[in-house]
Amino acid sequence: MRKAIVIALCMVALVAVGCLGASAAETLNVIYMAQAGYQPDDIRDMADLFEFLTDTKVNITFVKYDEQHEKIVASAVAPVATYDVILLDLIWTAEFASKKMVVPLDDQITAEMRKDIAPAIMDAFVFDGKTWAMPFLANFQLFFYNKDMIKKAGFAGPPKTLEEMVEQMKAMKAKNIVKYPWTDSWNQKEGLVCEYVWLTGAFGGDTFDASGKPIFNEGPGVKALEFMVSLLKEGLANPKCLTNDETAAKDDFISGNAAFTTNWTFQYALMNDPAVSKVVGSGEMGLIPVSKAIADKKKTASVSGFQGAAIMANSRKKDLAWKYVKFITSPLVQRSYLQEMPVWTSVQKSAYANMMDQTMAVKSEQIAAVHHRPKVPPYPEVSSILQRYIHQALQMKMEPKAALDKAAEEIKAVLAKK
Amino acid sequence: MLLRAHDASERRLAWWLLAPSVALIVLVVIGPLLFALYLSFQDAEPTVGGISMRFVGLANYVHHLVQSDLFWMAVRVTVYFTLVSLGVELILGIAIALVLNERFWGRSVVRAMILLPWAVPTVVNARMWEWIFAGSKFGALNGLMKVLRVFPPTHDQVWLGFDVPFEAVPVLGSLFKWMGVTRALNMIIVADTWKVTPLVAFLVLAGLQTIPSSLYEAATVDGAGFWRKLTHITLPLLKPVLLVILVLRTMELFRVFDIIYIIMQYSIRVLGVLTYEVGMKFLHFGSGAALSFLVALFILGLALVYIRLFYTEDGY
Numbered sequence: 001m002r003k004a005i006v007i008a009l010c011m012v013a014l015v016a017v018g019c020l021g022a023s024a025a026e027t028l029n030v031i032y033m034a035q036a037g038y039q040p041d042d043i044r045d046m047a048d049l050f051e052f053l054t055d056t057k058v059n060i061t062f063v064k065y066d067e068q069h070e071k072i073v074a075s076a077v078a079p080v081a082t083y084d085v086i087l088l089d090l091i092w093t094a095e096f097a098s099k100k101m102v103v104p105l106d107d108q109i110t111a112e113m114r115k116d117i118a119p120a121i122m123d124a125f126v127f128d129g130k131t132w133a134m135p136f137l138a139n140f141q142l143f144f145y146n147k148d149m150i151k152k153a154g155f156a157g158p159p160k161t162l163e164e165m166v167e168q169m170k171a172m173k174a175k176n177i178v179k180y181p182w183t184d185s186w187n188q189k190e191g192l193v194c195e196y197v198w199l200t201g202a203f204g205g206d207t208f209d210a211s212g213k214p215i216f217n218e219g220p221g222v223k224a225l226e227f228m229v230s231l232l233k234e235g236l237a238n239p240k241c242l243t244n245d246e247t248a249a250k251d252d253f254i255s256g257n258a259a260f261t262t263n264w265t266f267q268y269a270l271m272n273d274p275a276v277s278k279v280v281g282s283g284e285m286g287l288i289p290v291s292k293a294i295a296d297k298k299k300t301a302s303v304s305g306f307q308g309a310a311i312m313a314n315s316r317k318k319d320l321a322w323k324y325v326k327f328i329t330s331p332l333v334q335r336s337y338l339q340e341m342p343v344w345t346s347v348q349k350s351a352y353a354n355m356m357d358q359t360m361a362v363k364s365e366q367i368a369a370v371h372h373r374p375k376v377p378p379y380p381e382v383s384s385i386l387q388r389y390i391h392q393a394l395q396m397k398m399e400p401k402a403a404l405d406k407a408a409e410e411i412k413a414v415l416a417k418k
Numbered sequence: 419m420l421l422r423a424h425d426a427s428e429r430r431l432a433w434w435l436l437a438p439s440v441a442l443i444v445l446v447v448i449g450p451l452l453f454a455l456y457l458s459f460q461d462a463e464p465t466v467g468g469i470s471m472r473f474v475g476l477a478n479y480v481h482h483l484v485q486s487d488l489f490w491m492a493v494r495v496t497v498y499f500t501l502v503s504l505g506v507e508l509i510l511g512i513a514i515a516l517v518l519n520e521r522f523w524g525r526s527v528v529r530a531m532i533l534l535p536w537a538v539p540t541v542v543n544a545r546m547w548e549w550i551f552a553g554s555k556f557g558a559l560n561g562l563m564k565v566l567r568v569f570p571p572t573h574d575q576v577w578l579g580f581d582v583p584f585e586a587v588p589v590l591g592s593l594f595k596w597m598g599v600t601r602a603l604n605m606i607i608v609a610d611t612w613k614v615t616p617l618v619a620f621l622v623l624a625g626l627q628t629i630p631s632s633l634y635e636a637a638t639v640d641g642a643g644f645w646r647k648l649t650h651i652t653l654p655l656l657k658p659v660l661l662v663i664l665v666l667r668t669m670e671l672f673r674v675f676d677i678i679y680i681i682m683q684y685s686i687r688v689l690g691v692l693t694y695e696v697g698m699k700f701l702h703f704g705s706g707a708a709l710s711f712l713v714a715l716f717i718l719g720l721a722l723v724y725i726r727l728f729y730t731e732d733g734y
Contacts, residue, residue: 066683070698077464100466179572188685240553243578243602243685248553313466381700384684391685395580397595 027057028317028324031071031083034062036246036266037137037307042337046328053327056320066189069380072312076101081312084321088133088310090124090372091190091379097127098377102310104130108322116331116344120370124306127375133308134329135343140302140370141198141262141288142363144271148282149259152177158284161292162202162227165260169236172259180238182231183258185249187242188391193373193383194303196390198262199224201301201371204294207386208374214411216386217404223291225393225400232394242394254279262288264305268359269339285359287366304370306343341367378414385410458707469703478708489709492692493716495598499607499678499688500671506611507667508660511618516652518619519626529623536616544680547609551577551681578602578682603686610677614670618663625659626652661728665721672717689713 030047034040040062047058061083063071068087075082076099088096096102109131114122117135125133145158153172159165169181185191196216200207205220215221231237238244238252250267252258254277261267270276271283287300309325311318327333334342335350338357347353354360376382389407392398398406458478460471482489518529538546550558553574560577563569580600585591629652637647653660675690684695693713697706 073464073701076466077468079467099464101464187683189683239576239579240574242580243576252553378700384695384699387684391580397580 025055025057026317026320027059028085028320029081029083030058030060030085030324031068031075032060032062032087033065033068035065036264036305037139038337038340042339043328046333046337049333050324050327054320054323056324058324072096072101075312076314078314080316081314084312084315084317085324086310086312087136088125088308090304090306090308090375091383093125093132094127094375094377095379096310097130097132101313102132103313103318104132105134105311105322105325106131108326109134116346118345118367120304120368121306121343124304124372125308125310133310134325135306136309136325136329137305137307138341138343138367139264139305139307140341140367141194141264141305142268142302142366143286143288143300144253144261144263144267145284145286146178146253146256146259146279146282147284149177149181158286159289161289161295163292165289166231166236169259170234173236178257178259180236180240180257181259182237182241183244183249183252183261184237184241185244185246185263186228186391186394187245187248188387189245190383190387191246192387192390194305195262196221196224196228196386197371197373198288198301198303199227201303201369202288202290202294203227204291204298206371208376212374212376212415214374214408217401217408222401222404225390225404228390229393229396229400232396242391254283262302265341265363266339286362287369298369300366300369302366302370304372376415378417381414382411385414454707454710457704458711460704462703462707464701464703471704474704478705479712481705482709482712488687488692489712491598492687492689494596495603495686496672496674496688496690498597498599499603499674500668502604503607503610503614503671504664504667506607507615507618508663510611510615511622511663512656514615514619515622515626516648518623533616533620535613538613540613540676541680543609543613544677547605547612548578548681551605576601577605580685598686600686602682606678606681606686609681610671610674614667618667621659621663622656625656629655657728661724664724664728668720668724669717672720673713689716 032038032040032043040060043060043062047060050056051058061071068089069092072083072086072092075086076096086102088102097104121135121138122131125131125135143158147158149172150158150168153168153175155168155171159168172178172181184195186195197207200216200221203220203223205215207214207216207221209215216224228237232239232241238258240252241249244252246263249261250263250270253261253263253267254271256278268285271285272280274280277283288302290298290301309329311321311325315321329343331342331344331347334344335347335353338353341363342348342353348360348364357363373379374382386407389398389403389410393400393403457471459473459475461474461477462469462471464470514532518525518532535543549556552558553560553576557574557577560569560574563575564571564573569575579602582591582595582600583604584594633651633655634647637651642650673690674688675694678686678688679691679694684691687695689709690713693706693709696702696709
């Protein structure tokens with residue numbers, strides 16, 4: 001009897017060893033968003049190729065953008081990381097870096113690599129003198145306009161300034177070409193801060209100074225919010241803007257219900273897809289116009305939505321994680337997925353990329369004019385305050401200046417605590 | 419003597435039999451609850467592989483109760499959401515239960531069908547109503563309004579908008595504004611009520627079926643009409659059931675999170691949404707835990723008020 005038990009235990013042990021041997025390939029866990037930017041199929045493609053080349057198993061968890069932050073934090077506080085590689089939005093750089101949730105990559109990123117990435121992109125992931133993520137997605141906003149509506153309204157081409165755009169919109173409204181010429185993503189989420197940042201830039205300013213102090217409640221910042229409110233008051237902006245996210249704003253535009261909007265790069269492909277778009281041929285992408293007051297100094301302004309690939313500090317496979325990060329962010333991979341703007345200058349300027357993507361020149365010009373959101377550790381809280389008060393002003397429950405003053409006061413209190 | 423020893427061993431056996439359940443409750447309910455209470459007195463933030471803590475006493479509670487406008491705004495919005503939802507659910511629930519209590523052809527089919535909304539998971543319900551209230555592309559409600567010629571073809575109502583109902587009405591408008599009432603909040607009340615009213619109706623129906631029919635027969639003989647029977651027999655005898663509904667639903671409504679967060683994210687900050695935002699988005703675990711306990715205290719207070727108002731020795 002005892003012999004039989006020993007034999008059985010040996011067999012079980014052998015089977016277990018066999019199973020472990022069969023799964024010798026290391027597993028890497030990655031979290032990525034299923035929203036704007038590279039689409040899940042592309043990310044899976046990249047991972048499949050990496051698996052083929054390195055005999056690694058890559059598990060990817062796709063979540064909505066808004067769900068990422070808390071999942072990453074939950075992974076960071078666990079004894080063992082749930083995810084080895086994360087998508088690090090530039091707005092989280094300061095927070096994750098100051099909490100040491102991700103590892104610095106300065107030893108891995110060579111001087112040659114740095115030279116080929118524009119400082120505007122690379123600096124987004126620098127905090128306290130260290131680089132915390134490898135740039136992966138160079139997302140930013142562009143201007144989308146309906147050239148047929150512009151023509152019907154009696155204008156030769158797209159507006160060069162915000163004032164010209166308002167003039168065109170009023171003409172469109174008067175001629176019943178479109179009920180609400182402007183649409184945007186002004187719901188109380190991160191997207192609202194992005195819209196406000198580029199608009200403040202379009203009026204010649206920034207929302208925060210270089211030291212991270214709020215300055216949006218003076219001059220350009222106030223003008224930007226007053227401009228947003230005026231679009232709503234004059235019936236030029238769709239009231240639905242207040243509940244729109246970027247996807248809903250895109251839907252408004254590609255359904256032919258708006259003449260103008262700004263959005264991330266992802267809108268371009270969908271705008272030209274006959275399966276979903278009613279504006280194929282009439283929808284165009286160009287540079288975001290700025291206010292007349294600064295038009296002689298600056299041609300355009302935008303907002304950055306750069307994202308990098310970072311490695312969790314509690315990952316037990318940091319070397320393998322870097323291999324994966326290096327692979328998916330490599331020029332070779334980025335050249336193959338040109339639906340998003342490559343982070344490498346050499347790829348952006350390559351003849352191949354310019355042949356495959358006719359908008360590369362516009363994108364390159366627009367990306368050079370991006371404004372960043374602030375790099376402060378309690379960013380989610382800072383952003384939430386800003387969203388709340390901007391939204392109050394858009395709902396016309398507070399005056400723009402008063403709303404921004406209150407937001408600045410609360411943000412200063414939050415920053416003082418840190 | 420022997421009997422007492424037998425009793426003692428019976429008691430010991432009972433404790434042994436209960437031990438796994440007690441251990442489980444301590445592990446998954448009481449333990450986390452005590453930890454959350456401990457957390458509420460700390461300034462707690464996540465760090466790699468754990469949480470850093472610093473004792474701050476009652477500072478988290480003081481911050482919410484004294485320094486935070488956001489907290490009191492969330493209280494007002496939550497109170498409005500709770501009161502209106504509860505009122506609508508009770509009135510509709512009692513009305514539906516009264517109908518279902520009558521004999522009519524196909525009653526069992528109607529009873530089964532009426533429970534369907536309650537079978538829909540909250541997340542699905544929230545998404546469904548979000549689409550019903552959506553704009554021109556998918557919005558079923560706007561589509562229906564256009565088909566019925568209530569709206570012209572080009573008009574799209576923003577159902578989840580932020581306009582204050584009756585804003586122009588002198589006192590009511592100001593009150594609604596102060597309470598944070600918006601069109602979107604009222605639409606979410608519609609969505610939540612649609613799902614929960616069937617449950618209320620069935621609980622009331624169960625109560626109705628315990629009322630002896632002889633009481634109604636006697637009342638009929640005395641010449642009482644529908645209204646007098648309702649106010650003098652039905653509602654008084656439903657008191658125990660209504661108390662259960664009130665306490666349960668108040669608890670659920672006061673800590674509502676899912677339906678509001680799914681449809682509106684942070685645009686409508688009820689206490690549940692605020693707690694989530696502070697605890698999980700801003701990562702102030704201590705402050706979030708303090709908020710949770712404040713919500714629990716509010717619910718406890720309301721439950722005590724209900725019990726004082728409705729509870730009687732004989733249950734009626």
